Amino acid sequence: MSLESCEVVSREPLMLRDAKWVKLVKTVYTDPHSTTRDWESAERCTRPVGVNYDGVGIVAILERPGSSPELLLQKQFRPPIGKITIEVPAGLVDANETAEECALRELYEETGYRGEIAEQDKSCLMFNDPGMCNTNLHMVHVKIDLDKEENKNPKPQLEDNEFIECFTVPLKDLYTECRRLEKDGYAIDARVGTLAEGFEIARKWKFLQ
Structure with missing residues (x-):
């Protein structure tokens, strides 16, 4: 079995009473001309x-001795768009958990790697x-030391409804890899795309060589 075998079987309206994870909200607000307007949006029910x-x-x-740094990415099938999406590891925060603690927990659960919080906030x-x-x-920066024994044979701790494939891309090649993956039919998550665009802008405007 592979992610390529996933497909959307059906799609239909979801009644609010049947929704478990999200809800629809109508917000009434006033614009700069003091005109009252309505806005429809969605909210998570998990915060x-x-x-x-x-x-x-x-x-x-990922830090490999003698090699350029690599970014850990994932492939997941996302039913709302019916495509396999290229993403960074991510997850929802638990109660009484800091963003950093959440990042290290989710990283281990989804990839099997044990990481360390980088110096950046x-x-x-x-x-x-x-x-x-x-x-x-919050985006959290994490370093993964591949010299550590615990990271030599990572084993994800996925839940029954999680199907994730991990791969890496050299940071210097992220922009071109995103372009290639898009041509191959993958959807690029905005977080990954924004990182790639940032690197490309820095390169073009000579912030990076």
Whole structure:
């Protein structure tokens, strides 16, 4: 079996009473001219009480002696778009868990790797699609030392409904790899695409060589 065998079987409207993970919301607001308007959006039902974000995305860098750094990526079939998507490891935060703790836990569960938080702080709070939903996250930078014994034969701890394939891409090749993967029919997650665009902009404008 492979991710390529996944397909959308049917699609139909979902009644609000039957939704487990998301809900639709109508927001009434006033615009700059004091005109009252309506806005339809979606909200997650999973955010822990007292937490102001939903989860984390993980920029996991694999360090190989004598080699350029590589970014750990994943392939997952995403039913809403009916495609296999190229993503960074990510997950929802648990109650009483920091973003850093969430990142290390999700990294191990989805990839089997044991990582270390990099020196950089977690990112600013980022909203995935603020015109459509209130979902947000922190990006957390994690280093994976491949010299450590625990990382030589990583075994993901996936749940029954998780089907994930991991692979790596040299950071310097991320932009061209995203272009190639798109041509091959994969969907590029915005977090991955934004990283790639950032690297390409830095290269073109001489911030990176």
